Amino acid sequence: MDEKEFKDKFRINRSTFDMMxxxxxxxxxxxxxxxxxxxxxxxxxxxxxxxxxxxxxxxSFANLFKVARSTVSIVVNTTCKKIVHHFGEDISFPxxxxxxxxxxxxxGLGDLPGVCGALDGTRIPIKAPITNARDxxxxxxxxxxxxxxxxxxxxxxxNINFGWPGSVHDARVLYNSDLFQMFESGExxxxxxxxxxxxxxxxxxxxxDPAYPLKTWLMKPVSGTLSLEEDTFNKQLSRRRVHVEHAFxxxxxxxxxxxxxxxxxxxxxxxxxxxxxxxxxxxxxVQDEYLYTWEEPTDPMNCVDTTVFQxxxxxxxxxxxxxxxxxxxxxx
Numbered sequence: 001m002d003e004k005e006f007k008d009k010f011r012i013n014r015s016t017f018d019m020m021x022x023x024x025x026x027x028x029x030x031x032x033x034x035x036x037x038x039x040x041x042x043x044x045x046x047x048x049x050x051x052x053x054x055x056x057x058x059x060s061f062a063n064l065f066k067v068a069r070s071t072v073s074i075v076v077n078t079t080c081k082k083i084v085h086h087f088g089e090d091i092s093f094p095x096x097x098x099x100x101x102x103x104x105x106x107x108g109l110g111d112l113p114g115v116c117g118a119l120d121g122t123r124i125p126i127k128a129p130i131t132n133a134r135d136x137x138x139x140x141x142x143x144x145x146x147x148x149x150x151x152x153x154x155x156x157x158x159n160i161n162f163g164w165p166g167s168v169h170d171a172r173v174l175y176n177s178d179l180f181q182m183f184e185s186g187e188x189x190x191x192x193x194x195x196x197x198x199x200x201x202x203x204x205x206x207x208x209d210p211a212y213p214l215k216t217w218l219m220k221p222v223s224g225t226l227s228l229e230e231d232t233f234n235k236q237l238s239r240r241r242v243h244v245e246h247a248f249x250x251x252x253x254x255x256x257x258x259x260x261x262x263x264x265x266x267x268x269x270x271x272x273x274x275x276x277x278x279x280x281x282x283x284x285x286v287q288d289e290y291l292y293t294w295e296e297p298t299d300p301m302n303c304v305d306t307t308v309f310q311x312x313x314x315x316x317x318x319x320x321x322x323x324x325x326x327x328x329x330x331x332x
Contacts, residue, residue: 007291010046011053011254012279016288020279021045024082039067039075047072048079052276055260077268080275087278093117093150093159093179093188103193103204105153112207112236112324114193117150117158118244119208119218121170124162124273127261138166143261147248147273148173150206155247156284157277162270170211189217195327202320207241214317219324233325251280253295 006014025041039047043065050061051072058076062069094102099116106115123144129136136143144166150159161177174180182188192201205217212220221234252258255276264272283290 009053010049011294012049012283013288016283016286017042017045017049019286020282024079024086039071044075044079047075051076052255052257052272052279055256055262057263073264076264077271080268080271083275083278084271087282088274090278090281091157091160091274093182094152095188096191099189099191099204100193102152106240107193108153112240112328113195114202114204114324115207115219115240116189116204117152117206118241118247119148119150119174119206119212120241120244120248121146121148121173122248123147123166124258124269125261126166126266126269127263129266132165135165135167142166145269145273146170146173148177149244149247149277150179151244151247153243154284155243155250156281157247157251160274160277162273170209171213174212183215183217195323198327200323200327202323205320207237209241214321215314216317216320218317219321222321222325229325229328233321233328236328247280249295250290251276253292254280254283254290256294256296259296 001009003014006017010017012020021041024045047061047065047067050056050064051058058069058072062072065072067075094116103114103116107113123138123140123142124147125142125144126136128143133143136145138144145162146164146166146168148161148164148170149157152158159179161173161179164173164176179188189204189206191204193204194201203216205215205219208218208220210221210223212218214220219237221237222230226234258273258276262269262272282288
């Protein structure tokens with residue numbers, strides 16, 4: 001097949017495919033009660049990428065590659081686990097000098113100094129579980145898991161958390177994540193940046209939608225009746241937060257298995273979703289172009305949560321939000 005057809009089928013260039021084969025080579029799938037030659041690395045990767053890149057059933061890939069349906073299931077699961085095991089550390093939150101560089105890169109895109117990541121959650125559809133199905137039924141009326149992610153200025157995933165049932169609010173997912181504990185303890189985001197044109201300093205912070213709590217390390221839009229200055233701040237914030245929405249859209253556009261109910265056991269979903277995020281970052285790194293023709297017309301799983309967090313907002317966080325609002329008013 002030619003390059004265009006290859007990329008449309010496997011969602012990556014042939015050169016990227018060859019690099020991936022070298023990276024995962026040597027990992028053999030263990031077939032139970034099967035007396036045959038093990039599948040080659042290339043064939044295992046091809047099966048996995050075809051499955052990740054489409055919403056087709058395992059049966060169709062089994063027929064295409066002339067293997068048993070159970071073999072396809074094993075291949076996809078083990079290859080995803082291999083990717084996560086060996087390359088999972090590629091998704092890591094920046095620290096020290098890298099963190100400051102990320103903040104400077106965000107600042108280079110425009111306003112709002114101090115932004116070093118965009119936070120949001122999206123729903124990954126699943127078939128109705130046999131037990132506790134109601135927990136997975138979300139407000140958009142389908143069964144799902146929650147994928148929480150932080151992305152940087154390049155829209156690369158820097159932290160992911162997956163596995164909470166779809167009905168759980170984004171704020172609760174955040175509160176129960178390791179990321180939250182590290183932010184609260186000061187282990188992450190413990191640096192400051194100067195507001196240009198002033199002698200004032202602010203903590204580095206993430207940006208999120210109204211569903212999240214306001215923290216010194218997490219800025220969100222002002223709610224209610226807005227002044228002109230607050231409206232300007234919200235627009236500035238939105239221009240940074242949209243990075244994570246774009247990242248989710250490109251993740252699901254490249255890997256269509258995340259758009260519809262997938263015939264994979266729930267216990268294997270975590271590795272599959274993580275592998276998709278890792279592969280998407282890898283494609284970004286090697287400049288394997290994303291094709292916008294892959295995108296679905298609409299994605300109901302990737303809508304902004306407009307519910308407003310009702311918990312207590314700390315005084316320090318409110319003061320920092322006001323400082324940023326006032327600075328933006330002086331600038332613009």
